[in-house]
Amino acid sequence: xxxxxxxENKKIKYLKKLLSSASFRREEGVFAAEGLRLCSDALKSGCxxxxxxxxxxxxEKNAAFVREARDSADEAYLLKDSLFASVSDTKTPQGxxxxxxxxxxxxxxxxxxxxxxxxxxxxxxxxVNLGTILRSAEAFGISAVxxxxxxxxxxxxKVTRGSMGAVFRLPFYITDDLPALIGEFNRYGTTFxxxxxxxxxxxxxxxxxxxxxxxxxxxxNGLTEDTVKACTHKLYIxxxxxxxxxxxxxxxxxxxxxxxx
Numbered sequence: 001x002x003x004x005x006x007x008e009n010k011k012i013k014y015l016k017k018l019l020s021s022a023s024f025r026r027e028e029g030v031f032a033a034e035g036l037r038l039c040s041d042a043l044k045s046g047c048x049x050x051x052x053x054x055x056x057x058x059x060e061k062n063a064a065f066v067r068e069a070r071d072s073a074d075e076a077y078l079l080k081d082s083l084f085a086s087v088s089d090t091k092t093p094q095g096x097x098x099x100x101x102x103x104x105x106x107x108x109x110x111x112x113x114x115x116x117x118x119x120x121x122x123x124x125x126x127x128v129n130l131g132t133i134l135r136s137a138e139a140f141g142i143s144a145v146x147x148x149x150x151x152x153x154x155x156x157x158k159v160t161r162g163s164m165g166a167v168f169r170l171p172f173y174i175t176d177d178l179p180a181l182i183g184e185f186n187r188y189g190t191t192f193x194x195x196x197x198x199x200x201x202x203x204x205x206x207x208x209x210x211x212x213x214x215x216x217x218x219x220x221n222g223l224t225e226d227t228v229k230a231c232t233h234k235l236y237i238x239x240x241x242x243x244x245x246x247x248x249x250x251x252x253x254x255x256x257x258x259x260x261x
Contacts, residue, residue: 001054001070001076001077001078002075002076002077002078003077003078003079004077004078004079004083005079005080005083006083007083007086011051011077012083012086012087015032015053015087015097015099016087018030018031018032018099019032019087019089019157022152022153022155022156025102025153025155029101029102030050030099030100030101030102031099031100031102031155031156031160032089032097032098032099032100032157032160033097033098033100033157033160034088034089034090034093034094034096034097034098034157034161035090035094035096035161036058036062036065036094036096037164037165038160038161038164038165039052039069039096039097039098040065041164041165041168041169042098042100042165042168043068043069043072045165045168045169047098047100047101047103047168048100048101049069049072049073049074049098049099049100050073050074050075050098050099050100050101051073051074051075051076051077051098051099052069052070052072052073052075052076052077052096052097052098052099053076053077053079053084053087053096053097053098053099054066054069054076054077054078054079054084054095054096055078055079055080055081055083055084055085055093055095055096056078056079056080056081057081057095058084058094058095058096059078059095062096065096069096069098073098081095084097089157090161102155103167103168107144107146107171107173107175107181109184109185109188111143112143112144112188112211113188113189113211114210114211115210115211116143116144116189116211116212117141117142117143117208117211117212117213117256117259117260118142118143118144118145118146118185118211118212118213118214119133119137119142119144119145119146119213119214119215119216119252119255119256119259120145120146120147120148120178120181120182120213120214120215120216121133121145121146121147121148121151121215121216121217121252122148122151122178122215122216122217122218122223122224122227123148123150123151123217123218123221123224124147124151124152124216124217124218124219124248125151125152125218125219126152126219126248127152127153127156127158127159127162128158128162128249129219129247129248129249130147130151130152130154130159130162130163130249131158131159131160131161131162131163131164131167132162132163132249132253133145133248133249133252133253134154134159134162134163134166134167134170134172135162135163135164135166136249136252136253136256137166137170137252137256138163138166138169138170139166140256140257140259140260141260142170142256142259142260143171144170144171144172144173145170145171145172145173146172146173146174146175146178146181146213147172147173147174147175148174148175148176148178149174149175149176151174154167154172154174155167178215178227178230179226179227179229179230180230182213182215182227182230182231183230185211185213186230186232188211189210189211189212189213190207190208190210190211190212190213190232190233191212191213191214191215191230191231191232191233192206192208192212192213192214192215192231192232192233192234192235192255193214193215193223193227193228193231193233193234193235194214194215194216194217194223194234194235194236194237194251194255195217195222195223195228195234195235195236196236196245197228197234197236199234200234200235200236201233201234201235201236202235202236202237202238203235203236203237203238203254203255203258204238204258206233206235206258208258208259208260212259214235214255214256214259215227215231216248216251216252216255217248218248219247219248235255237251237254237255
């Protein structure tokens, strides 16, 4: 395991750019996961670990894990605690960070056309919301999550942490044309746009039998007109309180529960 002691080391500069730039993550085809729980999940999920970084204190206290990670990773590096803290994206670094190969997958309609349940997200911008939605989708056993290209980066540090490892295991697909994808899905099942409209039906009255796809939209603007038109149904979540709307992650979680109950 190689020691790194300088902030000017090219590996340190590389990590900082990887943590801060979505475009750089896309160019490199990798992303960073930080923290013992998240890195453990990455190993258990069979992710390809390109490189592993440990602080000196973490390595001393977690020798068995460091050996396992070192054997799985292509490269491994030991950093002084202060140097690791200067790289870390968290306020209280645990002392372990992996660089992992991206996990993009294709949406396989053949696997979901019988009884699959899919959640689609259009232009969801808040990484905390996206991380929470992915965590809920895995918890409820959703078949796949579709994201439009202009959603926030699914590989950002806040999303990976918020997903609690779901990003490693949950099938997801990034699309450049959500209405077209919905149109293709309509050949196999029903599709639902979450929108408050005069033609919308209460979530409790919707049938999600067979293959079903539900779409939730941007935190401020909701769904685009083309996406709504592409869906076979419209739904709304009935509320008895005085709130005008729900946070997108809360709305998505409620819809997911209804789809899978």
